[in-house]
Amino acid sequence: MQNEVDSKAVEAIMQSRAEGPQPAGVLVGKVNEVVKPKRVIRRIVDYLIGEPLTYLVNWGRLYSLWPTHVETACCSVEIGASAGPKWDIERFGVLEAFGSLRQCDLMIVMGTVTRKLAPRLKLIWDQMPDPKFCIAMGACAISGGLYEQSYNVIQGVNKIIPVDVYIPGCPPPVHAVIDGIVKLQEKIRCMDLKGRVVSESYLRLSPKWRLR
Amino acid sequence: MVKPIAILNAVKSGLRHLFFSRVTRRYPEVESGLPETYYSFDPKKGVATAGWKGRHYLELDKCTGCQLCSYMCDEISNAIIMVEVPELKFEQNKKSLFPSIDYGRCVFCGLCVDTCPFEALHMTPEVRLADYDRNKLYYSPLELSIPPSVGKPSYLVGKRREAAKS
Numbered sequence: 252m253q254n255e256v257d258s259k260a261v262e263a264i265m266q267s268r269a270e271g272p273q274p275a276g277v278l279v280g281k282v283n284e285v286v287k288p289k290r291v292i293r294r295i296v297d298y299l300i301g302e303p304l305t306y307l308v309n310w311g312r313l314y315s316l317w318p319t320h321v322e323t324a325c326c327s328v329e330i331g332a333s334a335g336p337k338w339d340i341e342r343f344g345v346l347e348a349f350g351s352l353r354q355c356d357l358m359i360v361m362g363t364v365t366r367k368l369a370p371r372l373k374l375i376w377d378q379m380p381d382p383k384f385c386i387a388m389g390a391c392a393i394s395g396g397l398y399e400q401s402y403n404v405i406q407g408v409n410k411i412i413p414v415d416v417y418i419p420g421c422p423p424p425v426h427a428v429i430d431g432i433v434k435l436q437e438k439i440r441c442m443d444l445k446g447r448v449v450s451e452s453y454l455r456l457s458p459k460w461r462l463r
Numbered sequence: 464m465v466k467p468i469a470i471l472n473a474v475k476s477g478l479r480h481l482f483f484s485r486v487t488r489r490y491p492e493v494e495s496g497l498p499e500t501y502y503s504f505d506p507k508k509g510v511a512t513a514g515w516k517g518r519h520y521l522e523l524d525k526c527t528g529c530q531l532c533s534y535m536c537d538e539i540s541n542a543i544i545m546v547e548v549p550e551l552k553f554e555q556n557k558k559s560l561f562p563s564i565d566y567g568r569c570v571f572c573g574l575c576v577d578t579c580p581f582e583a584l585h586m587t588p589e590v591r592l593a594d595y596d597r598n599k600l601y602y603s604p605l606e607l608s609i610p611p612s613v614g615k616p617s618y619l620v621g622k623r624r625e626a627a628k629s
Binding site for chain 2: 263335337338339341390393394395396397400407409414415416417418419420421423424426427429430431433434438
């Protein structure tokens, strides 16, 4: 009895093979779906106003990343180099220094974060207005780096605050810093008005950015 | 007291800089500023020669799984972890142990390249390693085995220069 094959299952498999691979359920509209007027109006409003508005707002956020520097170690030297005329990060809208915390979008954590500094780091992060982004730069900020076994150093900033982009290196060269900023901009492009990431198309980067 | 002619000096220097060549590099669009050599071990001299330090390049058919690189890294940043990859079978590596590197911890000191007695590890000029996910900074041996797109080992280039001089 065990060797007998269920004929219904075979038919189902043959049918599915004849039809070919079907797209995901999200894309396929239901046939007997009741068209609600409210939903149609919302879609039209989204198409006419929502999408251009999010594009405009994201465009504004992209090219005005004003950073607060949390400079505790040698990574700040590389930021200084990238702010110079040779590698001008002001082309991407990142200012080299800015006065007030409360008008900043971007926090660049460069260097070791000790236990004493951690509450201050959280305080700085809370003072910044939404939407805000964080870049962890260098091995110390990502995972503790050389001070991994130290009792006094926090192993990674992502334990305190959410991090958007990690830039590895000790310290990362200017090329890597600019690359990280460009990748952050690609992430901001996929956000909605409230600052949440909607699509995940930023995760598959073009090979142009991946190499070197 | 500022002399009024001093303002003219500023205008003069500004006009002069209009005809200078551009200083700023168009970096993300055009690759620039990277040396063509990468950090690698010179077997004849017994010393690793200077070059660009980026992502590692692992030659799978040379690696014997001796774990010297991970022992070396233990005292510095503990970035190299030996991984067993049963799919990869080579004659010289019967246990199929290969190094995998966590770039969140790596400090790019190059000591793993120095210690490798079989010259299997090199450092490539690929420095664009930034990522959105912390877990994607762990590179498996297969990812490390991708050869660099640009560049040559530094000791080869040094030889050519010496030959050109003499």
